[in-house]
Amino acid sequence: GxxxxxxxxxxxxxxxxxxxxxxxxxxxxxxxxxxxxxxxxxxxxxxxxxxxxxxxxxxxxxxxxxxxxxxxxxxxxxxxxxxxxxxxxxxxxxxxxxxxxxxxxxYRCPRAGPTAQPRPLPQDTLSGDACLYERSFFSREGRTPEYLHCSVFGDPHVRTFNDNFQTCAVQGAWPVIDNEYLYIQATSSPSTGGSYSTTLTKITIIFKNTRQCTDQQLYQAELHNVPAAFADGSVSSGERRGHHSLTVWTQSPGRHAEIRAAHIGTLLVVRQSGRSLSLSVRSPRSIVEAFGPEQDLQLCVWGCPPSQRVNTLHPVPPDSMPSAAVSTHAHCAALLPVQDVYYQACVFDLITSGDVNSSTAAVSALQDARNMISDRERVHLKPFASAERLQARLDLLLLLLSMLGTISRA
Incomplete structure (x- = not known):
């Protein structure tokens, strides 16, 4: 750069x-x-x-x-x-x-000379459904698209598009999604009260310019201010043949915003849960995977950088609450009866923050997952799912190596 x-x-x-x-x-x-x-x-x-x-x-x-x-x-x-x-x-x-x-x-460019020509519209964008992703996809493929889900919430915890679950120690601004259509950045800051925890305090979403459907649009939410409008004050964008490519809606003004991007078949939900922001995304696989090698940092795709990952099984309680873990399991069990990664996140957030309201982040993230994932079996993730997959790969590798050793000795 x-x-x-x-x-x-x-x-x-x-x-x-x-x-x-x-x-x-x-x-x-x-x-x-x-x-x-x-x-x-x-x-x-x-x-x-x-x-x-x-x-x-x-x-x-x-x-x-x-x-x-x-x-x-x-x-x-x-x-x-x-x-x-x-x-x-x-x-x-x-x-x-x-x-x-x-x-x-x-690049020794002359000041005067020709300028870049506007990019021509693809032929398939001339149809009336060009800016309605689901209809356009069904027309081409004869089926509905495959949707992927990602969420970032709490301290912060990340459920990636590949259903890996991690907790990050990141502070500052980090790319959550970065592809040809969408850029999302989340900012994490230390919690108040001298604890070891961090919280999401700002979410910035840029819908990139799609010439035939919508101009570039910016949405920004901050702690205690989740607007039901884009940065320019509008609640819709990209009107075409009676449809809008982008719309914003809320069910709790100042604390919730739902953004639908019809031209890329994507749904985003921004919430304030307790004293933290959260983000849930549902997007088609073809949109999620539309990025180049230079876009190599995306929390929703690859999760936290290895050096920034936290072991959620051993949270550090704040000094002022050495017995914070005593009642957290019972509290989270009452809210989240299935002991999955959301339950694990709830316990971690309560212990590290000492704030009982922090449990609402995991509860809201689970509710969004239920709304966004059509396969009920995929909603709940085991806390050790990633470790089990890694161990299975290691076992397979060891088996192959032993077989090669046997062959070579023969």
């Missing part, structure tokens, strides 16, 4: 452009400029700003790629110029302008 990107948002650098996650004014659309630049780069089939092949598989010469890259940069610069007045006080805007200047110099 470049110094301007690493300086202002080091956790979200993507090749030559930085997706800025600060709150954006309704009139300042710098995120749209960023998204259009990324789209123009995708047309080159390059992730390095000057290397790689064309999207169709045919290799482009270095000169052709560089020419296209310069065109994309000039379009990027024009977009920022149009945003000069509404974005004049926005840090992300000024960082982008400086970054473009650096790139123009680095």
């Amino acid at each position: 470049f110094s301007w990107c690493s300086l202002y948002c080091p956790s979200t650098c993507h090749s030559d452009v930085c997706i800025f996650l600060s709150a954006v004014r309704a009139s300042c659309r710098i995120l749209r400029c960023n998204s259009d630049f990324v789209a123009a780069k995708l047309d080159l089939g390059s992730s390095g700003g000057g290397e790689g092949g064309a999207a169709g598989g045919a290799a482009l010469s270095r000169e052709a790629v560089n020419t296209g890259y310069c065109s994309a940069l000039r379009s990027y610069a024009m977009c920022t110029k149009r945003m000069a007045r509404p974005c004049r006080g926005d840090l992300a805007y000024h960082s982008a302008v400086q970054g473009i200047e650096d790139l123009l110099i680095q």
